[in-house]
Amino acid sequence: MRAWHFAERPEGEPTLDSFDLRETERPTPRHGELLVRVRYLSVDPYMRGRMRDSESYADPWDVGDVLRGGVVGEVVESEHDGYAAGDLVTGRGTWAEYSVLDADEAARVDPDVADLPAYLGILGMPGRTAYFGLLDVGDPQPGDTVVVSGAAGAVGSTVGQIAKLNGCRVVGFAGTEEKTSWLTDDLGFDAAINYKQTDDYRAALDDAAPEGVDVYFDNVGGPITDAVFTKLNLDARVAVCGQIAHYNDEEVPTGPRKLPLLIASRAKVEGLLVRDYAPRFDVARERLERWVASGAIDHRETVVEGLENAPDAFLGLFSGDNIGKQVVRVAE
């Protein structure tokens, strides 16, 4: 089978040089594991962190390793009583045609609820991140203004829609007209700011969030975030979910200091990782499935065809190529 290996650590923005597609042996599942034929694999911004040779919340990839990531696929061989060949599952796998999954960490997918790619997006890790990050950290109240950066991504688009369900005014930042139109016309965002069409994010927020910002869900960092912090209302909550603007930085990035702003607003800024909410993943999944099934929340996936194009799909995350969740179709 074919599998992508980690060829070299990038400096700054990654290139295709970091990836090496090799022919390799199909892995063999051990007790408690499943061999899965991968249908779709997920590429996510957090993977840039795994390319660094430093401990962080995700273990660094070793050069030479097969790349890892979320997959959806069909069980080919089961070494776990709960699963049989033919079952459709999602879990942590590899950038490969076949992956071995830990059955205890895997979950069934139901193609009647949503198409398979959705299980890597709104019904997968990004959906859960949006759910807990917004509801637990952001604590949105009816009437609040919620601002989301990276709003047309897998996480951001879900955050905005959950905020709408909670009675909030929702403003999203995104980088193309196609994205901003999707947010306002299809997803019900109250306003969307194309950050590539203006440098004055503060003025754009004066228009889009005239009553200030109560909740900021940050996937991006950088100048957008700098502007939002100047608009935080009393008791505002900031959920720091991602900082994709800085993932390729080789030096510690600098910018305006924000702590002085927090005293007057008594705002709370909190970093989050979705895995901390693992004991409640079932709750999120049940709710998200219900919202998706009822049409209360919409979702979208950008599908790149073919395992051979997985690195391009990953690199595209940093130029904003995706609308909604970026996935790679490995097999039909």
Next chain:
Amino acid sequence: MRAWHFAERPEGEPTLDSFDLRETERPTPRHGELLVRVRYLSVDPYMRGRMRDSESYADPWDVGDVLRGGVVGEVVESEHDGYAAGDLVTGRGTWAEYSVLDADEAARVDPDVADLPAYLGILGMPGRTAYFGLLDVGDPQPGDTVVVSGAAGAVGSTVGQIAKLNGCRVVGFAGTEEKTSWLTDDLGFDAAINYKQTDDYRAALDDAAPEGVDVYFDNVGGPITDAVFTKLNLDARVAVCGQIAHYNDEEVPTGPRKLPLLIASRAKVEGLLVRDYAPRFDVARERLERWVASGAIDHRETVVEGLENAPDAFLGLFSGDNIGKQVVRVAE
């Protein structure tokens, strides 16, 4: 009587030019008010914010106004049933020989519990700030490492001691050997770092906080804070109480971006203002008085003699002249 008036708005570091001592009429209390002969008045870093012509959490002073601040004094004339001439009280007054206080906002002081200046420090606003900021925002747990900047100030010295009562390892930053010795030898801090003796705060923290930082109580901002953020443990809490390093900045200060650090640590950073805790001030006062009376917590005041020296006492806050609470003795 004599009273200090606000003469002009400073740019950058304030000077004596902002202050004007004038002879003026002794004010007359109205219904519900007390005329108080001021014994001690408080100068506090937050007053720098009131010198700006911009709305913040404290209303800006108007040029020409009498300067306002906390005082302790003796009631000379009472227009409130609860107080009589001769009572010792503390409340919000003026930089003057006599002040009119709102009786409903005033509180009695008991010279048997502590000397009068303590009611502007550990038994006043700074003590309450320390109490709620540490316990509510910092949420210290036994065994936690708590780092305090501005540790020899009125707030910081109280924070560190309350953290010790809660079973924490406590590390303070201060700017003289006299201060660091006070922290470790008299107040029981586990370590104190003289930030004027080293540029490498990170290395100093590696020694003083070898298990990382669980709670950071920040009175200062700037490079000390930058270093502490690189040491935050999982689930760390940062209480942003003051940013005295930046109060004289005319431009928005810049520095290393901290949000990327918050994701891995899932740290929470929260600004605080003590007035939000007003409904529980009685609780703080009762506990702080008990701790002071029993000797569980020590306190210190730096007393400048004479109303005429109040501006110097205020300016000294920015050069760290004070140990513990800075007060001005206006009358015996």
